[in-house]
Amino acid sequence: MRVLLVIDQFEDPTNGTTVSARRFAAALRRRGHEVRVACYADDATQRSDAPHPADDVVRYPLRRRGVPGFDRVVAAQGWVLAKPDDDVLREALRWADIAHVMSPFWLGSRAQRLAGALGVPATAAFHVQPENVTYSLGLGRVRPLNDLVYAVFRPFYDRFGHVHCPSRFIADELRNHGYRASLHVVSNGVDPRFVPRRLPKWGDLAGRFVITMTGRLSREKRQDVLLEAVRRSRHAERIQVVLAGRGPLAERYARLGRSLPHPPVIGFLSQDALRDVLASSDLYVHAADAEIEAVGCLEAVATGLVPVIADARASATGQFALDERSLFRAGDPTDLARAIDYWVEHDDERARMGSVYAELGAEHAIDRCVPRIEEMLLRAVAEQGRAADPTALDHEDTEGRTHGRSHER
Template sequence: MPEITHRPMTVLLGCDTFAPDINGAARFAERLAAGLVRRGHAVHVAAPNDRWRRVQPRAERIEGEDLAMHRLPSVRLWGHDWLRFVWPWRSRHYARQVLDRVKPDVVHIQSHIVIGRGLAREARRRGIPVIATNHTMAENILDFTRLPAWGNRLFVKAAWADATRTFDMTAAVTTPTRKAADFLERTIDVSGVIPISCGIDMAQYTAELAPRTEKRIVFVGRLTSEKRVDEVLRAAARIDGATVELIGDGDQRVALEKLAEELGIRDRVVFHGHVTDEELRTALTRASVFAIASIAELQSIATMEAMASGLPVVAADAVALPHLVEDGVNGHLFEPGNVDALTARLRDVLDASPESYEQMQRASLRLVAVHDITRTLDTFEALYRGDTLPA
């Protein structure tokens, strides 16, 4: 266990998504919580339950550590295959219960939506410092609102206004990248947003620095519309011998399976669904290139995992992906929505000489090294203590 130079703290994480949910925000919170436990801190997590019922706080094994979980009664979002939420008008009630029991030194919310919103308001009333990390874009939820265009515009405006009110109650607001911080500062009335990488444990991934004999394209993430996985399939259909491995699940899976049939590549596309961490790491190690066409990434843990596995990356030139991919160095960027460009950039990687391919692999490993989880933990510990971060 790393030496602790400051007293251990009691930290309460407020998460609107958490294990067994599989998305960037949940994965970050899991790794952060486990890392803090390894450093000797007492970590509690408030997150939705898998049904509308009360349960007593209990230990759950997450990322190899026992976390004190406070599962709150929740309901499934209509039209979504897994997302659950606490009724908004009950969030402060549950926040009071959890805060009474935990008595944390600091509260770290992972969103401003429901659980985080309630915890921020109650913690502030009690004089408990609140740190907020923003992983979300209100626009990402529009596919599930079932509202007309004018209703979606009002929804987004109201969501960001509520985010502003919540962030105003915090000691610090963070987000995974500088680009994501700039986006947040442009979108709402907030300043001084601190970019802190979600971080990954580089030691968990294996890079095989060798030429590839097969053209394996891999994507990891939710199969939802904002990920634009259909563009990856359309590009793969134009590349002779290319296969695609999709790791993850979501509401677009059936549509993507149908698209693969229509494109005549169903036998070249593997839908793995949810896999274990070991299976994920194996799939990344054997792949040739990681492809991501998403236009809504505030960082992309999946892309960092691919880089830590020594993969070149072909990514949409959107939001935070250019923060990870240097065009022509560890892969390529392409204009969002341009399948022709995506196809060409994938070919550039798959047809690269062995020397050029290895250069891209080594560049991915070098560029992702700054995102090691140790730096992330150090920075959040400093924020929890109220220390001033270096400029």
């Protein structure tokens, strides 16, 4: 099958959607499909059928689209928006058996309309949580505003018959906001290179209890809660924090961390470097107020780390907590400090539960998840030209899965 991915940003993996798209493309190719991508490129004038040297995937390059008044929000999330070009998109769509649209902005909307005109089936994925937008504006806790963003996105997604949702949480949010497509709940999946392993600590990590958190350094991720929790911990003198990511709050978090006994290590890590840091860590914390899934947390548990996760109403990540010891009250550094102190003081139990969590991570390996998304694509191809079933159905990839602790949202 020839699969065209339509996504604003594919080149620079500085946000979760781009990372997931690149892994999805690679997994589809391993399963024998041809994959090409329509996306922003630094030099949109250099159209070539030659595969990109970084990943062997052909690009249909597009120019950047600026949006006055919105560019700050886009940059805060590590996004780049692509400007639709009908000639480029028509060429890409004529090549494809199906288009899979991974972002709901101008590019995705135009690609869907052109696909319909050309008779090419199209599916979508829901990767942009409204809170990604509203937190960047400093209004993330204003629920009516988040509801408004869901309403703005809905006409776009209602033009598709099938939508991939990376978690049951986000599928429920779409249903609760009146979305009508058939929703396919499938994890984005973990890169197969994240496996249980331990490495000796080095440099600033040596001799310390290492707590890692991955994710953009932006408001909704709440790395500030982790830094304050470490300050309040009984074991602050032993703890070294690693914040693996980049974003607009990097300098702020560096300032906040200066008063800790061991200032945090902050910066973006390549996948290989991240694997090594996780393998040298003792605990993983995910403090975000808003997440559609959080593959970074899955990568940590796949490595064999116990997670401590915020029980935030707008976050799906709590689904990975196997008991109360891996949860804390969202936004509460004192409660997070309590959870951290427990795991610092219980080495044997942490090692035992690390093995259990590694099994949970293995269940979410990308090569186990992609066949379910592939089924969605094949279904959309088979339905092309037939009347759509008026009953929207949800399809969930949960068979045989370890169930995490459900919690109030």
